[in-house]
Amino acid sequence: MGGAVLDLWRGVVRWRDWSKMAIQDIDLRYRRSLFGPFWISASVVALILSLAYLYSAIFKQPFETYLPYLAFGYMAWALILGVVSDSATSALEHEGYLRNLPLPLSFIAGRIALRNAIIFLHNLVAVSVILYLFGHRYEVVALQVLLGAWLIIAIGYCAVLILGPVCARFRDVQQLVMSAMQLVFFLTPIFWMPEHAGPRSVFVEANPFYHLIELVRAPMLGAPADLRHWIFSFWILGAAFVMALVSVSLTRRRVALWI
Amino acid sequence: MPSIIFDDVTFSYPVFDLTGRSVKVSLMKRFGGNRMGGVAYVTALSQVSLEISEGDRVGLIGRNGAGKSTMLRLMAGLLHPTHGKVKIEGRLVPLIAKGLGLHPELSGYENIELPMRLLGAKSTEIHAAKKEIPQWTDLGEFIHLPLRTYSDGMRARLLFAICTAVRGDVLVMDEWLSAGDADFVSKAEQRLRDMVSDAGVVVLSSHSMDLIRSLCNVVVWMEEGRVVLVGDADTVIRAYLIGMQKPPSATAAAA
Numbered sequence: 147m148g149g150a151v152l153d154l155w156r157g158v159v160r161w162r163d164w165s166k167m168a169i170q171d172i173d174l175r176y177r178r179s180l181f182g183p184f185w186i187s188a189s190v191v192a193l194i195l196s197l198a199y200l201y202s203a204i205f206k207q208p209f210e211t212y213l214p215y216l217a218f219g220y221m222a223w224a225l226i227l228g229v230v231s232d233s234a235t236s237a238l239e240h241e242g243y244l245r246n247l248p249l250p251l252s253f254i255a256g257r258i259a260l261r262n263a264i265i266f267l268h269n270l271v272a273v274s275v276i277l278y279l280f281g282h283r284y285e286v287v288a289l290q291v292l293l294g295a296w297l298i299i300a301i302g303y304c305a306v307l308i309l310g311p312v313c314a315r316f317r318d319v320q321q322l323v324m325s326a327m328q329l330v331f332f333l334t335p336i337f338w339m340p341e342h343a344g345p346r347s348v349f350v351e352a353n354p355f356y357h358l359i360e361l362v363r364a365p366m367l368g369a370p371a372d373l374r375h376w377i378f379s380f381w382i383l384g385a386a387f388v389m390a391l392v393s394v395s396l397t398r399r400r401v402a403l404w405i
Numbered sequence: 406m407p408s409i410i411f412d413d414v415t416f417s418y419p420v421f422d423l424t425g426r427s428v429k430v431s432l433m434k435r436f437g438g439n440r441m442g443g444v445a446y447v448t449a450l451s452q453v454s455l456e457i458s459e460g461d462r463v464g465l466i467g468r469n470g471a472g473k474s475t476m477l478r479l480m481a482g483l484l485h486p487t488h489g490k491v492k493i494e495g496r497l498v499p500l501i502a503k504g505l506g507l508h509p510e511l512s513g514y515e516n517i518e519l520p521m522r523l524l525g526a527k528s529t530e531i532h533a534a535k536k537e538i539p540q541w542t543d544l545g546e547f548i549h550l551p552l553r554t555y556s557d558g559m560r561a562r563l564l565f566a567i568c569t570a571v572r573g574d575v576l577v578m579d580e581w582l583s584a585g586d587a588d589f590v591s592k593a594e595q596r597l598r599d600m601v602s603d604a605g606v607v608v609l610s611s612h613s614m615d616l617i618r619s620l621c622n623v624v625v626w627m628e629e630g631r632v633v634l635v636g637d638a639d640t641v642i643r644a645y646l647i648g649m650q651k652p653p654s655a656t657a658a659a660a
C-alpha cells in the first residue's frame with residue numbers, strides 16, 4: 147500500500163506537466179473552429195433549450211422553473227459521464243505514454259480530471275449567462291457549485307485509477323461501464339423530478355448519482371444542497387479513494403503489460 | 406553517483422488470447438474451477454546480472470528479440486522484474502519511443518514543451534530549449550507552422566533536437582537515430598556525442614556497429630534474453646559478428 151501512495155504522489159508532484167497537457171487538450175479542441183470555445187457550449191445550450199421546451203410540456207412543468215432544473219442537472223450529468231468515460235479509456239488511450247515513459251497512472255488521472263474540470267466550468271459560464279437572459283436569477287449560494295464540482299472531479303480522479311487498469315486488462319469492461327451509465331442516465335432524476343418517483347423513491351435515494359447531481363443543481367437553483375447529499379457524496383469519495391489505492395497497489399507494476 | 410545495477414534479473418510477461426481478455430469468460434472459468442485461462446507467459450530476460458557505473462557508455466547489441474528493449478525498459482522503470490532487483494541511481498532520461506507528446510496541429514515551436522516535460526525536463530531547460538532548438542534545426546519559418554506540414558526530414562530533425570535537449574545522469578536510449586539527410590546525421594552525431602558526454606551513464610541499443618563504436622566504451626551482447634559477452638567495443642563486436650553466422654541457440658548455450 148505504501149507503494150500505491152508513493153505512486154499517487156509521483157503523479158501529483160508533476161502537476162505542471164499534466165496541467166500543460168490538459169490545457170493543450172482544450173486549446174486543440176477549440177483551435178480549428180471559427181467561434182472557438184463557444185461553439186461547443188452553443189451545442190449544449192441548444193440541446194438544453196429545446197429539451198426544456200418539449201419536456202416542460204410533457205411533465206406539465208412551468209418552463210421558467212423547468213429550464214434551469216434540466217439545464218444544471220444535465221450539466222452535472224455531462225461532467226460525471228465525461229470523467230467516467232475518460233476513465234474507462236484512460237489506460238488504453240495513453241498506451242504510448244505508459245509503455246514508453248515512467249509515468250504513474252495518477253499523472254494521467256490529473257490530466258483527465260483537469261481537462262474535464264475546464265470543460266465543465268466553461269460550459270457552466272455559458273449556460274448560466276443564457277439562463278440569466280431567460281430570466282433565471284442566482285443566489286450567492288450558487289458558489290457552492292464549485293465545491294460540488296470539485297467533489298465530482300475528485301471522484302473522477304479516483305475512477306481513472308480504478309477503471310483504467312481494469313478496462314485495460316479486460317477489454318469488455320469498457321462496454322459494460324458505458325451500458326451501465328446509459329441505464330443510470332434513465333434511472334436518475336435529470337429530466338424528471340425526484341417526487342415523480344412516488345412510491346419508488348428508493349430508486350432516487352439509493353442512487354449515488356442523484357446525490358452527486360444535487361451538489362451541482364441545488365445551489366444553481368438557489369438553495370444549498372441538502373446535508374444528506376453532501377454526506378452521501380463524501381462517502382462515495384472516501385470509498386472511491388480506498389478502491390483507487392487498492393487498484394493502484396495491485397496494478398501499478400502491470401498496467402504497461404496489459405495495453 | 407549515477408549507476409545501474411541488475412542483480413539476477415528475470416522478466417517474463419503475460420500474453421493473453423482473446424478469451425483471457427474478457428471478464429465474462431474469465432469469471433466463468435474461475436467459478437468453473439479452471440483458473441485463469443487464456444494466459445501464457447514468455448520469458449524475455451533470464452538471470453541477468455550487470456553493473457554499470459559512472460562514466461560507462463554501454464552499447465547493447467544482439468538480434469531482434471534478444472531482449473535489448475526489455476532490458477532498456479527495465480532500466481527506465483517501465484517494467485518491473487519478475488525476479489531479482491534493478492537499482493538505478495541518478496536522474497534518468499528514458500528515450501525509448503519517438504514523438505510522444507507531439508501534436509500535428511501545433512507548430513514546431515509549440516511542440517517543444519510537452520515532449521520535454523514528459524521526459525522530465527525542468528522549466529529552465531525548456532526555456533533554454535525554446536531558444537536553442539529553432540536555431541539548431543534550421544527550420545526557418547516552418548518552426549511556427551503546424552507540425553503536419555513538415556516533411557519527414559524536418560520532423561526527424563525537430564524530434565531529435567527535442568529529445569536531446571533534456572539532460573540527465575542516466576540516459577537510456579532505444580535505437581532511434583535514423584531518417585534525415587546525410588547532413589543531418591553528422592550534425593546529429595555531434596549533438597548526440599555532446600549529450601552523451603554530459604551524462605554520467607549512457608545505455609543505448611543499436612544495430613549500427615559504427616554508432617556503437619563511436620559512442621560506447623562498453624558493449625553488451627545479448628542473445629535470447631541472456632548476456633553472452635561484456636567487454637570493450639572492439640572485442641565484443643568482433644565476437645558478435647562471428648557469432649551472428651551461427652543460429653542464436655548455439656551462442657546462447659555457450660554463454
